[in-house]
Amino acid sequence: MKESWTSLASLLGTLAFCQTLLQSVLPPELRFACFRFLKHALGCYYSYCYFEITNTDGLNTNNLYDAVQLYLSSFASTSCSRLSLSRVCNSSSTTFVLSNNDCIADVFGGVSVQWKHVVAQSQSQDSPWGEKRSFTLWIRNATGTVSSTPTWTTMDKANDIRRKNRERLLYTNSHGGWRQVPFKHPSTFDTLAVDPERKRDIMEDLRDFMAGKAFYQRTGRAWKRGYLLYGPPGTGKSSMIAAMANFLGYDIYDLELTKVHSNSDLRELLTTTSSKSIIVIEDIDCSVKLSKRLKAEQATPRSAAHDSKDGNNNTITLSGLLNFTDGLWSCCGSERIFVFTSNQIEKLDPALLRSGRMDMHIYMSYCSYPALKILLRNYLEYEDKDLGKAAVSSLQETIERAKMTPADISEVLIKNRRNKEKAVSELLMVLKARAERNEKYGGMREGCELNGVEDEEQEKCALDGSEEGSHDDDDSCY
Secondary structure, three states: OHHHHHHHHHHHHHHHHHHHHHHHHOOHHHHHHHHHHHHHHHHOOOOEEEEEEEOEEOOEEOHHHHHHHHHHHHHHHHHOOOEEEEOOOOEOOOEEEEOOOOEEEEEEOOEEEEEEEEEEEOOOOOOOOOEEEEEEEEEEHHHHHHOHHHHHHHHHHHHHHHHHHEOOEEEEEEOOEEEEEEOOOOOOOOOOOOOHHHHHHHHHHHHHHHOOHHHHHHHOOOOEEEEEEEOOOOOOHHHHHHHHHHHHOOEEEEOOHHHOOOHHHHHHHHHOOOOOEEEEEOOOOOOOOOOOHHHHHOOOHHHHHHHHHOOOOOOOOHHHHHHHHHOHHHHOOOOEEEEEEEOOHHHOOHHHHOOOOOOEEEEOOOOOHHHHHHHHHHHHOOOHHHHOHHHHHHHHHHHHHHOOOHHHHHHHHHHOOOOHHHHHHHHHHHHHHHHHHHHHOOOOOOOOOOOOOOHHHHHHHHHHOOOOOOOOOOHHHO
16 A cells, blocks of 8 residues: 555655646647647547637626526426525516536437536636636537527527526506516416306417417417407406416506597507516496497587596597507517406497407306316315215205306305304305396396396497497597
């Protein structure tokens, strides 16, 4: 052992002497040329090339470095045993970051690549941390033609992650602009009291819209889509909008038409909305006077003077609203969704209801038994097996005849959520009483008119309208 250590020390001393001799005899330029020649010679047997992505480009921040860091955080938590945690401002989640000089494997287009997070001391005074940070991407030389694909894919995925992680905002129009507050509505499609088949259709349509950039470009259509939510009050139209926003990760622009004074103001508000957003106009049938054209033609000057006397200087026209939803200005921006809500669809002009403006009509009906099961699971954590056959049979029998909204049923369950058995029994009593009252009064709810017409009949009633106007889509004539 002693002889081995002596030999090792002698070898190290010889290597140190040779290194000193080379540095003193060979000039730096010659040494650099020798290293380049050696690297080029070894490159013939080395099957990888690499790309370095630094955190700064001079004095400017490299956005690609931030995108790679965010992209790797999406799967680094399951692939690495040592991670650094961080959380940026206005973010709703914690980011997992590769530790110093750690590696992680990845695949792009079937090609295996490797990322390495390199941290080294910086000789420059410009670095705020006194160190140089970078990501190194290793790709096989034989597949170097795909070197541009990882960067574009990384940027796209990082933008999606950034949008999902950031705090979503709810905007409302005020004084000609938008005011914003954090959007924290907890509604999701899992908790939404709507028939499961209808929810699946809506979710599939939203997925197709999100992934339809190439489709809309190929077909020459603006990347937008319109939804109409209609039905009695309390059926979950606002909760549906919140669930759509949480599902897509979009911001919401709640447009109050009564605060918009003219068509030009409406157009200005549209141009200041961001992409990947939902523009909502609630209760469009009663927010402003946008009645059918036949009724509009019968309006008298006396009624206009009365509106001016009351201080209502709103001059939005049907033509302005149509151009807002489907005119040339509606394509300023991309990946936007328009959502309209209405309690009485028959009051809407047929020109608003056509495809291209309100593409998908969604009838928010009274609570059905599948929707009731969702409410029981949400508020009481009950399933069918927990209710008993008698209770299930009674609920199925009375729920359709009672014609109660999810909001009314939710209130009964909330009041008795501490006593689950009492909640179910009281719900049965309320449903039976409401069903008997509906039968007694011929389907009329106490205190208000029952909107019990089926969704197909309501749409037919609205679309029939005036025969000469239902097929005229020229916006300039309204």
